[in-house]
Amino acid sequence: MSFIKDADRPAVKERLRDMRSDVTLSYFTQDVECDFCRETRELLEELSSIEEKIRIEVYDFKTDQEQVRSYRIDKIPATVVSNGGASGIRFYGIPAGYEFSSLLDAILMVSRNESGLSDETRKALQDIKVPVHLQVFTTPT
Template sequence: MALIGEDVANQIRERLSTMVAPVKIVHFTQELNLEYGRETRQALEELAALSDKLTLEVYDFLIDKEKVAEYGVDKVPATAILNGKDYGIRFYGMPAGYEFATLLDAILDVSKGESELGPESREKLRQVTKPLHLEVFVTPT
């Protein structure tokens, strides 16, 4: 059974039609992580099918050690959103409910290669000279 219904799929298709550059979704799953893992992967497969500019790569957290290291993933399910460049944007867990919209936002922003932040914010962010790691905890609503 599809996780993304036809109506929602059409809305997503429309949003994704504004994509600029192709975006790659890199997903790490784990055989044992069944509760959410399977659904997360299925949702991403259905999503990737909604735009020619979206591709999905799936790796196994326990087997594909090189990719795990390359993307700095330390838990699963993990999902990285990138264009040619990896901006350090990650989702851990299933992006359901409101977070699915956040995932679409991330895809569209990465596709553009720039945020829609105000000029003042962007200037301040350019001045950051040390590693800054943000972990935002959310729940599906």
């Protein structure tokens, strides 16, 4: 079963048309895949097959400790959106339903290095000197 219907693939490609740099989706799973881990991997692979600028890296939550520490992953399935530098954007759980749209937005933002925030907000965020952790709780529907 594919997550992205054949009929929807052109729309996804079009949505990602304004990508600039390549984007890496670092995906964390484990040997015995967790609930929705396999589905998440398949979804990301389908996305990568639609847009060549999207690369997938798969890491094992148990054994790839260096990457787990580096991205500070504490649960799976986890997907980190980056383009070389750390973007700080992570999706925990399968990014399907409404979250698929959020994932496409995140890919575009990272690829274009444009957060879409106002200059005032960006300046205020850049001045922050302590760690900030935002958790946005969502559902796929």
